[in-house]
Amino acid sequence: MTKKEKRFLLLGRVASAISVLMYVSYLAQIASNLSGQKGNPVQPLVAAINASLWVAYGWNAPKRDWPIIVANAPGIVLGLATAITCF
Structure with a gap:
């Protein structure tokens, strides 16, 4: 593995x-x-939508992109939970 690949x-x-x-x-x-x-539910709701889109992207990539899926999956649950508890 090259130095550039390791940094990446x-x-x-x-x-x-x-x-x-x-x-x-x-x-x-x-x-x-x-x-x-x-609090205001807008930001966490938008974050949950954003995380959902990234998880969908990672899941539907030609080769599943697990780092993107794992990094954004908590955003779906926690973003929605935060938005819901704002009400």
Whole structure:
């Protein structure tokens, strides 16, 4: 594996980890929503739609793109949960 390929692989892994952390950060908003401090549902709902599209893309790619699927799957669940608890 070349140095460029190794850097590209590392970049993909870091980006996937940050994506998961971004969606996990919704847990704090869900807790606030459930304690009565309701937030706006627009951003998490749009994030859930975005994550759904990326999961669909990864699933339907000629060769399944598991890093994209795994990195965005939490966004569907946590984005929807956050949006729903805003109401």
